[in-house]
Amino acid sequence: MAEIGNLKKIASQVRRDIVRMVHKRQSGHPGGSLGCADFFTALYFDQMHLDASDFDMNGIDEDLFFLSNGHISPVFYSILARKGYFPVEELNTFRAINSRLQGHPTTHDNLPGIRVASGSLGQGLSVAIGAALSKKLRNDNKLVYVLMGDGEQQEGQIWEAALYAGSRKVDNLIATIDYNGQQIDGAVDDVMPLGDLAAKYRAFGWEVIEFDGNDMQAVVNTLELAKTNVGKGKPQLLLMKTEMGMGVDFMMGSHNWHGIAPNDEQLEKALSQLEETLGDY
Amino acid sequence: MKYTIQNHKDTRSGFGDGLLEIAKENENIVGLCADLTGSLKMNAFADAFPERFFQTGISEANMIGMAAGLTIGGLIPFTGTFANFSTGRVYDQIRQSVAYSNKNVKICASHAGITLGEDGATHQILEDVGMMRMLPGMTVIVPCDYNQTKAAVKAIAAHQGPVYLRFGRPKVPNFTSVDAPFEIGKAIKLIEGADVSIIATGHLVWKALEAAEALAKENIHAEVINIATIKPLDEEALIQSVRKTKCVVTAEEHQANGGLGDAVAQMLAQKMPLPLEMVAIKDVFGESGTAEELMKKYGLDTTDIVKAAKNVLKRK
Numbered sequence: 001m002a003e004i005g006n007l008k009k010i011a012s013q014v015r016r017d018i019v020r021m022v023h024k025r026q027s028g029h030p031g032g033s034l035g036c037a038d039f040f041t042a043l044y045f046d047q048m049h050l051d052a053s054d055f056d057m058n059g060i061d062e063d064l065f066f067l068s069n070g071h072i073s074p075v076f077y078s079i080l081a082r083k084g085y086f087p088v089e090e091l092n093t094f095r096a097i098n099s100r101l102q103g104h105p106t107t108h109d110n111l112p113g114i115r116v117a118s119g120s121l122g123q124g125l126s127v128a129i130g131a132a133l134s135k136k137l138r139n140d141n142k143l144v145y146v147l148m149g150d151g152e153q154q155e156g157q158i159w160e161a162a163l164y165a166g167s168r169k170v171d172n173l174i175a176t177i178d179y180n181g182q183q184i185d186g187a188v189d190d191v192m193p194l195g196d197l198a199a200k201y202r203a204f205g206w207e208v209i210e211f212d213g214n215d216m217q218a219v220v221n222t223l224e225l226a227k228t229n230v231g232k233g234k235p236q237l238l239l240m241k242t243e244m245g246m247g248v249d250f251m252m253g254s255h256n257w258h259g260i261a262p263n264d265e266q267l268e269k270a271l272s273q274l275e276e277t278l279g280d281y
Numbered sequence: 282m283k284y285t286i287q288n289h290k291d292t293r294s295g296f297g298d299g300l301l302e303i304a305k306e307n308e309n310i311v312g313l314c315a316d317l318t319g320s321l322k323m324n325a326f327a328d329a330f331p332e333r334f335f336q337t338g339i340s341e342a343n344m345i346g347m348a349a350g351l352t353i354g355g356l357i358p359f360t361g362t363f364a365n366f367s368t369g370r371v372y373d374q375i376r377q378s379v380a381y382s383n384k385n386v387k388i389c390a391s392h393a394g395i396t397l398g399e400d401g402a403t404h405q406i407l408e409d410v411g412m413m414r415m416l417p418g419m420t421v422i423v424p425c426d427y428n429q430t431k432a433a434v435k436a437i438a439a440h441q442g443p444v445y446l447r448f449g450r451p452k453v454p455n456f457t458s459v460d461a462p463f464e465i466g467k468a469i470k471l472i473e474g475a476d477v478s479i480i481a482t483g484h485l486v487w488k489a490l491e492a493a494e495a496l497a498k499e500n501i502h503a504e505v506i507n508i509a510t511i512k513p514l515d516e517e518a519l520i521q522s523v524r525k526t527k528c529v530v531t532a533e534e535h536q537a538n539g540g541l542g543d544a545v546a547q548m549l550a551q552k553m554p555l556p557l558e559m560v561a562i563k564d565v566f567g568e569s570g571t572a573e574e575l576m577k578k579y580g581l582d583t584t585d586i587v588k589a590a591k592n593v594l595k596r597k
Contacts (some may be wrong), residue, residue: 058354066350082302107382117354117382120373130358132352133335138312138354160340164347210291210369 004216009277010082011041011216015247016274018281019095023267025074028095028103031257032149033075035180035214039147040079042219047227049142052084053273055112063142064131066116068124069149069178070104076100080113081281088281122155124148125175131167132173143230146175151183154192159204165235166205173227176238178213182255194261201237213240248273282494283472284456287428290407290447292483293391295430297322300389302431303438303533304330308323310438313348313474314361315341320450321361321391328497345371348386349378357438358386364393364447365406372412379443380403380416387437388413393423394534395562395579396484396572403568411539413445420444420465421512421532423541425486427455429509432463440465445576448477449534451572454487468515470522478522478529478592482508482541485532485560485581490520492586511541516548528593529557532586534576556596558589 014037022028044050048063056062067076074094081088086100093099100109104119116127121233128146135142152158165173177197185191194200197207211222219240226236244258245251248270251262262270304310304326313335314323327334337344337349343364350357360367367390368375379386395405413421420442424430430448437444457544471486472493481489486507493503504522508515523529529549533541549555562579576582 060354064353116349116384117377120377123346123374123378124343126346126374127350129343131353132348132350133347134351134354134356137332137356140354157342157346158341159338159342161346164337164340164343 004069004123004220005044007041007220008216010045011037012247012275013278014041014075014078014082016276017091017272018074019248019262019267019274020280021074021077021091022185022261023026024092025095026261027243028074028261029071029259030074030261031182031244031251031255032069032178032180034248034251035176035244035248036072036075036147038092038216038219039176039213039240040075042216043145044083044246046220047223048145052113057115060138061140061142064115064144066118066124066128066131066146067105068118068146069121069152070118071211072102073101073105076105076160085113086111088146089267090279108137119153121149122157125158125161128173128175129161129170131231133171135172143227144173146173147173148177150177150181150188150194151191153177153194153197161203162201162206169233171231174238175235176240179239180242180244182244182258184255184258186255197279200238204232207234208237208239210239210241213242214246239270282490284490286454286456288455289448290427290455291452292415292424292427292430293320293450294322294393295424295427296389296434296446296534297325298449299431299434301325301329303435307438308551309355309357311335311351311356312359312361313337313344315339315344315366317362320363321389324359341366341371342374342504345374346378349382349384352384357444359389360386361389361391361402363549365404368409368412368445369406376416380419384443385420385441387446389446391448394449394484395567395575395581396449396451396534398572398575399448399569400407401569402566403430407536407562407567408539409447410511410535410541411543414539414544418442419508419512422465422510423447423483424505424509425483426457428457428459428461429463430463433509436463436465449484453484456487458541463509464515466510466515466526468518469509470518471508472503472505472509474504475525476502477594478506478520478526479586479590480506480508480529480541481532482511482525484534488583489532489586491583492590495587496590501537501590501594508541511544514544514548516552519521519545519548520553523553523555527583528555528597530560530586530589530593531557532560534581535561537563556593560585560589560595
């Protein structure tokens with residue numbers, strides 16, 4: 001296991017990457033990306049078995065990750081680049097013409113690390129179930145991870161997939177919900193309350209673990225715990241409480257930074273709060 | 282008639298039998314079905330390979346997403362449900378998770394068109410070919426009989442990339458050669474003729490042959506071409522035919538908007554503009570009735586092809 005302090009340093013650099021990417025293009029989704037930086041860091045730099053130097057779509061004998069809420073592409077791209085899937089300098093091309101770093105992630109331009117397009121919400125859990133079943137059929141004992149948004153839980157397909165995974169005991173699947181409580185139009189509780197999500201997933205046959213997604217030790221501990229539950233007949237749902245905009249004080253606490261970019265002054269202010277640890281690209 | 286009816290069989294049985302055969306040869310074939318295993322004739326496959334069959338219940342969106350995920354690792358998923366639920370209901374899932382993501386999913390769709398019959402317009406999709414044609418990278422196949430459907434299943438299993446395979450419910454004349462290989466993207470000239478090209482797909486191919494026979498009695502020699510692959514369209518074969526005949530009738534069990542006629546018209550308008558008539562559904566929904574009654578009422582019968590041929594000949 002990586003040292004927690006080291007993971008925190010990586011997460012800080014990832015947060016710098018996120019605000020710089022979105023600032024440069026004046027386009028993108030910084031809020032949710034910042035909130036999930038700790039989770040992505042723990043997953044890719046500590047938990048998953050993968051080979052970033054030799055990306056293969058089939059991912060045989062590797063753990064797989066799917067991002068269902070594709071709009072938080074900045075954190076995904078930063079993590080993939082920092083992990084070595086593609087040059088860090090390529091983050092400069094985020095959302096630009098002729099870039100592999102499309103607004104929402106896609107396999108279309110063969111960007112290493114991406115296994116399915118996402119952006120239109122509600123589809124990633126189904127894809128992850130398929131990939132998990134594929135691993136079972138091949139006696140590949142590696143795991144499948146998927147991250148979803150909380151607002152995304154309003155999509156009907158999510159519940160088709162939740163029903164399938166619970167009923168069919170897809171127990172090599174670890175799904176996480178970024179429960180930051182915000183969506184474009186406002187607080188999830190105002191736009192369309194989700195009720196007791198943990199109870200709903202439990203009723204669908206899932207093992208549910210709730211944790212603080214902005215406490216690196218808690219993130220690592222939860223992912224470790226989830227691994228011990230694999231193969232016990234239930235898919236797992238990690239209900240991850242995060243703060244949208246975490247790490248940048250003025251981006252926290254509201255839905256306002258879901259999909260807008262910081263100006264020059266705001267960028268400087270944000271970067272002053274985030275330690276440069278691995279070196280800016 | 283140059284062609285003889287070997288028997289009357291449904292094209293969906295061609296799918297089911299083809300799937301079972303190819304699954305025996307290729308262990309990467311898996312099947313998914315959304316509560317229509319019997320209707321899709323997938324039971325034999327499901328019984329023979331229970332571990333490779335995924336019953337999703339009535340959740341088509343999840344089924345398409347799961348199919349996309351199953352490709353990761355090298356499996357070749359075949360999804361099965363009615364054409365309506367295979368396309369319109371799950372268009373966005375196909376668009377993002379399958380087509381844009383270039384996943385090797387075979388979307389197999391039964392009960393297409395009005396020949397679904399008594400269930401009525403809610404289930405009689407007549408827009409599916411158009412929707413699938415519009416997706417970049419999607420191959421669209423509509424075989425004409427049992428034998429050709431069975432052959433098409435084997436061909437699409439060997440093809441890398443997303444495919445939409447459309448077939449139907451009723452028992453129809455089975456007349457193509459039992460051992461004819463299916464070549465994706467190749468038109469098949471069934472009858473040679475110099476006066477008019479009849480370009481047909483699916484259940485309308487047999488009717489086109491009947492129409493050609495009727496026209497021959499009036500000394501009109503129709504060339505009949507079976508287009509089983511609507512996308513990519515065999516442009517070369519079609520241009521070769523119309524260069525000779527100088528006029529075209531298209532025939533299909535689909536809306537004129539978006540279907541085979543649309544594809545042929547679009548191509549010819551750019552490369553060889555010639556008089557063209559479409560035998561297709563004209564911007565209306567279907568209704569309940571027997572398959573044959575509906576084909577008559579909605580203008581998709583042999584006599585409608587004959588009439589269209591005579592009309593287009595006048596415009597030469």
